[in-house]
Amino acid sequence: MALKQVSSNKCFEGFQKVFEHDSAELKCKMKFGIYLPPKAETGKCPVLYWLSGLTCTEQNFITKAAFQQAAAEHGLIVVAPDTSPRGCNIEGEDESWDFGTGAGFYVDATEDPWKTNYRMYSYIKDELPKLINANFPTDPERMSIFGHSMGGHGALILALKNPGKYKSVSAFAPICNPIQCQWGKKALGGYLGPDASKWEAYDATQLVKSYSGTRLDILIDQGKDDQFLSAGQLLPDNFIAACTERKIPVVFRLQQGYDHSYYFIASFINDHIKHHAKYLNA
Amino acid sequence: MRNYETSGQSQHHSTSPPVPEPSDTETEGLIFYHMDLYGSKERFDIFPEEPSGRGDRSLGDTRRESALSSEKVQHPQEVGYDLEKEVAELAKMYGLDEDREKELELLGGHLEKVESRWPPARTEKAGLQGGLSSGGVSDEWNSQAVSEEEEEEEEEEEEAADVFCSTCKIPIRAFDKLFGEHKDHEVAQLPSAVESEKEEIHKNMCKLEEQIAQMENVASHLEEIFITVEENFGRQEQNFEVHYNDAVQVLAQKYEEQLEALGEEKRQKLEALYEQLVSCGKHLDTCKELTDETQELFLENDKAEFMKVKKFLKQEVNLELSTLPDFEERVIDVSEVEQLMNSINAIPAPCAPVINPQAPNAATGTSLRVCWGLFSDDTVECYQLCYQPVSNERHSDGQAAPSPPIIKNKKIQSCENAALVCWESRDINPVDSYTVELSKLTDEENEDIITESIVGIPNCEVLIHLQPTQKYHICVRAQNLGGSSERSEPVLIHTTGTCFYLNEDTAHPLLAILDDGFTISCDELENPECDLPVYDNSFTRCIAILGSLIPFPGKHYWEVEAEEDTEYRIGVAFENTPRHGHLGANNSSWCMRHIITPSRHKYEFLHSGMTPDIRITVPPRRIGILLDYVNCRLSFFNADIAQHLHTFNSHFQHYVHPCFALETPGILRIHTGITTPPWTALP
Numbered sequence: 015m016a017l018k019q020v021s022s023n024k025c026f027e028g029f030q031k032v033f034e035h036d037s038a039e040l041k042c043k044m045k046f047g048i049y050l051p052p053k054a055e056t057g058k059c060p061v062l063y064w065l066s067g068l069t070c071t072e073q074n075f076i077t078k079a080a081f082q083q084a085a086a087e088h089g090l091i092v093v094a095p096d097t098s099p100r101g102c103n104i105e106g107e108d109e110s111w112d113f114g115t116g117a118g119f120y121v122d123a124t125e126d127p128w129k130t131n132y133r134m135y136s137y138i139k140d141e142l143p144k145l146i147n148a149n150f151p152t153d154p155e156r157m158s159i160f161g162h163s164m165g166g167h168g169a170l171i172l173a174l175k176n177p178g179k180y181k182s183v184s185a186f187a188p189i190c191n192p193i194q195c196q197w198g199k200k201a202l203g204g205y206l207g208p209d210a211s212k213w214e215a216y217d218a219t220q221l222v223k224s225y226s227g228t229r230l231d232i233l234i235d236q237g238k239d240d241q242f243l244s245a246g247q248l249l250p251d252n253f254i255a256a257c258t259e260r261k262i263p264v265v266f267r268l269q270q271g272y273d274h275s276y277y278f279i280a281s282f283i284n285d286h287i288k289h290h291a292k293y294l295n296a
Numbered sequence: 297m298r299n300y301e302t303s304g305q306s307q308h309h310s311t312s313p314p315v316p317e318p319s320d321t322e323t324e325g326l327i328f329y330h331m332d333l334y335g336s337k338e339r340f341d342i343f344p345e346e347p348s349g350r351g352d353r354s355l356g357d358t359r360r361e362s363a364l365s366s367e368k369v370q371h372p373q374e375v376g377y378d379l380e381k382e383v384a385e386l387a388k389m390y391g392l393d394e395d396r397e398k399e400l401e402l403l404g405g406h407l408e409k410v411e412s413r414w415p416p417a418r419t420e421k422a423g424l425q426g427g428l429s430s431g432g433v434s435d436e437w438n439s440q441a442v443s444e445e446e447e448e449e450e451e452e453e454e455e456a457a458d459v460f461c462s463t464c465k466i467p468i469r470a471f472d473k474l475f476g477e478h479k480d481h482e483v484a485q486l487p488s489a490v491e492s493e494k495e496e497i498h499k500n501m502c503k504l505e506e507q508i509a510q511m512e513n514v515a516s517h518l519e520e521i522f523i524t525v526e527e528n529f530g531r532q533e534q535n536f537e538v539h540y541n542d543a544v545q546v547l548a549q550k551y552e553e554q555l556e557a558l559g560e561e562k563r564q565k566l567e568a569l570y571e572q573l574v575s576c577g578k579h580l581d582t583c584k585e586l587t588d589e590t591q592e593l594f595l596e597n598d599k600a601e602f603m604k605v606k607k608f609l610k611q612e613v614n615l616e617l618s619t620l621p622d623f624e625e626r627v628i629d630v631s632e633v634e635q636l637m638n639s640i641n642a643i644p645a646p647c648a649p650v651i652n653p654q655a656p657n658a659a660t661g662t663s664l665r666v667c668w669g670l671f672s673d674d675t676v677e678c679y680q681l682c683y684q685p686v687s688n689e690r691h692s693d694g695q696a697a698p699s700p701p702i703i704k705n706k707k708i709q710s711c712e713n714a715a716l717v718c719w720e721s722r723d724i725n726p727v728d729s730y731t732v733e734l735s736k737l738t739d740e741e742n743e744d745i746i747t748e749s750i751v752g753i754p755n756c757e758v759l760i761h762l763q764p765t766q767k768y769h770i771c772v773r774a775q776n777l778g779g780s781s782e783r784s785e786p787v788l789i790h791t792t793g794t795c796f797y798l799n800e801d802t803a804h805p806l807l808a809i810l811d812d813g814f815t816i817s818c819d820e821l822e823n824p825e826c827d828l829p830v831y832d833n834s835f836t837r838c839i840a841i842l843g844s845l846i847p848f849p850g851k852h853y854w855e856v857e858a859e860e861d862t863e864y865r866i867g868v869a870f871e872n873t874p875r876h877g878h879l880g881a882n883n884s885s886w887c888m889r890h891i892i893t894p895s896r897h898k899y900e901f902l903h904s905g906m907t908p909d910i911r912i913t914v915p916p917r918r919i920g921i922l923l924d925y926v927n928c929r930l931s932f933f934n935a936d937i938a939q940h941l942h943t944f945n946s947h948f949q950h951y952v953h954p955c956f957a958l959e960t961p962g963i964l965r966i967h968t969g970i971t972t973p974p975w976t977a978l979p
Contacts, residue, residue, distance in 0.1 A: 229937060231937070231938070231939050231940075233940075238909070254911050254913055257913040257914075258896070258913040258914075261913070261914050262913060262914070263912075263913060263914045263934065263937055263939045264911070264912070264913040264914075265910060265911075265912055265939065265940065265941060265942075266910065266911035266912075266913070267908060267909070267910050267911075268908075268909035268910070268911070269908075269909075270908075270909065288978045289940070289978075291978055292940070292975060292977070292978035295978075296974070296975065
């Protein structure tokens with residue numbers, strides 16, 4: 015599990031770096047961005063995992079979200095992996111932007127030809143943390159997760175499927191109920207097969223209904239002028255209704271005038287970093 | 297003379313000074329003159345320019361004063377000085393060199409003479425021609441000689457003059473204007489010219505009168521200085537006398553001691569010598585006896601008998617002198633005298649220091665901070681502090697000590713770092729000030745130790761700074777000339793969290809406060825009778841009430857408990873928030889609002905009528921409110937699960953108060969004195 019440094023830039027007294035490694039889970043070379051706060055030079059830091067949305071690579075978040083200052087201030091290592099396996103030469107992987115490359119959907123595929131490489135759920139859950147903990151000054155007991163859009167979906171399902179593993183979870187405009195929306199149906203159908211009951215294992219709204227783990231404090235920001243919100247791809251109301259019923263604490267903030275872009279993310283990233291710092295540094 | 301008060305043994309104001317130590321002559325000896333002499337800057341306006349800026353007045357004074365004092369002390373032979381010289385010296389010290397000659401005349405007591413020489417005091421005509429420049433006195437003097445010459449000239453032509461040449465400042469004949477040397481000059485009619493000049497002269501007269509008054513002032517000051525200097529030198533004479541007497545006394549004592557020691561030595565030596573003499577005599581006798589015996593033996597011729605006498609001389613005679621005849625060398629120790637002599641002139645005795653008024657918080661039950669200052673840069677080795685307790689008993693003027701005040705227990709406002717305590721005086725006797733005494737309560741120790749006291753509080757309220765997470769007993773005493781009252785009933789303050797009380801004056805008539813003082817309820821939203829009393833300060837529209845929160849710029853946290861179906865508004869508001877409006881609808885209040893819609897619980901976070909769109913899945917039963925002046929934020933939490941709900945980021949221009957409103961019948965329970973939970977720190 016050798017890491018190869020691709021880039022390193024000093025940022026707010028810490029370093030924003032990109033590494034490349036051979037993934038056993040995905041059977042391809044994978045890149046991830048990692049921000050090491052100044053505190054990491056002297057001690058162990060908690061890790062906050064960021065999951066990006068459709069079409070993104072490890073670059074989008076680290077260049078556009080402007081999270082580094084808050085991360086430096088709160089002493090958080092922030093890891094931003096890629097969104098899918100790359101260069102696997104699977105037929106049709108580059109055909110559309112919402113499936114295949116750049117659209118791993120954070121599931122473990124069970125269908126051919128995807129099931130060999132498209133195991134993003136296990137990659138994020140096991141391989142990546144193991145790799146990070148082995149190579150950086152982390153505190154393995156303290157990790158949290160957040161993401162945007164498809165990555166918001168990923169963050170929610172990872173937190174809900176693994177009670178206690180993550181200290182906190184938050185999301186920007188997450189795909190809350192993929193089994194009900196076009197993106198979800200296409201991706202889950204493609205990776206998991208036509209049996210819709212299997213999809214529920216990767217649906218945040220469904221997972222909440224049966225969640226009985228440790229208490230989670232979920233923060234969700236959603237732009238009110240998000241075209242995917244009005245297109246019914248995100249369906250936060252379903253998730254909120256389920257959480258309300260199950261008394262899962264969520265603060266859902268509908269932000270007037272914001273869309274689905276990284277400008278929206280950058281506007282509220284500090285609140286999310288603080289939300290995680292509250293639990294990671296408690 | 298300052299009266300300081302400690303709290304433990306309270307004292308009343310007194311005019312009697314602390315008794316100085318009798319040996320304190322040095323400190324008293326050289327007060328030069330009272331500071332008041334320099335107190336008023338106006339008096340010195342006569343001096344055209346200060347050597348130092350006016351703002352430095354007092355500093356300059358002290359320097360001069362010290363310079364003066366050292367100079368006087370260094371030349372004690374000048375005690376028999378002559379007044380003029382002394383005064384000149386003084387003037388020099390005031391930095392008046394440029395005006396020295398003039399001043400000397402004035403200060404020498406020749407005021408009349410000056411007056412007679414003052415140009416404007418001359419005839420009007422002369423003044424008209426003479427010193428008309430509007431400049432200072434010196435200008436007029438300088439021009440005096442010139443004007444006299446002119447005067448002579450003018451007199452010849454006087455009868456013919458009918459106009460006034462403004463350029464040459466002389467009256468001329470109209471003819472001259474046309475043809476003479478004044479051809480191009482500006483002229484004026486003589487009467488009007490005279491008028492304007494008269495005015496000018498009048499102004500100068502006024503100025504002069506002012507200056508004369510100031511001169512007189514200075515003269516009287518100089519008199520004062522004269523007297524003070526005289527007094528000071530008198531004191532210094534006394535001082536010298538005391539010192540030299542001391543020195544002479546010490547010398548006399550030394551002499552006595554030496555003489556005594558010498559006599560003792562003499563006695564011892566004589567005694568020793570006498571003893572030796574006596575023993576010598578004894579030996580002599582023995583020897584003589586022996587000689588006689590021997591001679592007898594010679595005569596007897598009995599050989600056997602003769603041989604018996606062996607012990608010819610059994611005793612050796614010590615012929616050494618038992619003691620040295622000369623007297624021991626003695627060192628005469630005069631160091632003490634030297635010291636005494638040196639102390640007389642080397643360093644002048646310092647001026648008396650001035651004790652500062654007692655500062656608030658300068659005393660505890662057992663200690664007192666006293667501060668004082670020096671006027672000059674005297675060399676001071678140490679200070680001697682004298683004090684005496686002032687009696688607690690009734691003062692001689694007969695005024696009775698006040699009765700103890702009563703602390704308004706229900707109106708105490710506190711937080712982790714401070715408490716605002718108010719009380720009422722129930723006294724017909726006048727109260728000058730109050731003293732607050734606080735004792736920090738620790739688990740093991742006696743509770744009655746006053747750890748701090750704040751004195752000289754003029755009104756019935758005080759903000760006390762405290763340490764977090766402690767318990768304090770606080771009580772108040774009232775004070776007047778008659779002494780100090782007993783302590784009030786103490787109140788207990790915990791600095792674990794913020795405590796406020798509900799301000800009943802602001803309560804809407806339909807809002808009731810239950811007996812615990814922290815539960816508010818509303819039974820009905822409309823009153824059929826509509827004749828409920830409305831106070832000036834009470835909310836009229838919103839069924840609301842304000843709390844009274846301590847005005848302290850730290851963090852304040854409190855919680856509100858509400859039933860799930862109660863609709864409410866809670867938050868903070870400025871004290872003057874409109875009483876006829878709804879909380880959160882204006883820019884003077886910030887609040888969280890809970891309303892129940894047919895589909896869900898709705899939460900609004902209102903300020904100026906605006907709210908973000910926020911959905912909360914778990915309705916909070918216990919809402920935590922954090923007001924953080926330092927970080928400019930007001931945050932709301934679901935206190936049961938430490939969930940952050942919303943934060944207003946606002947730089948509060950004034951102190952705010954908690955506010956509570958009910959929008960449906962129900963109750964709100966307010967919890968204060970809660971330690972700020974750590975999870976409120978973020979976000």
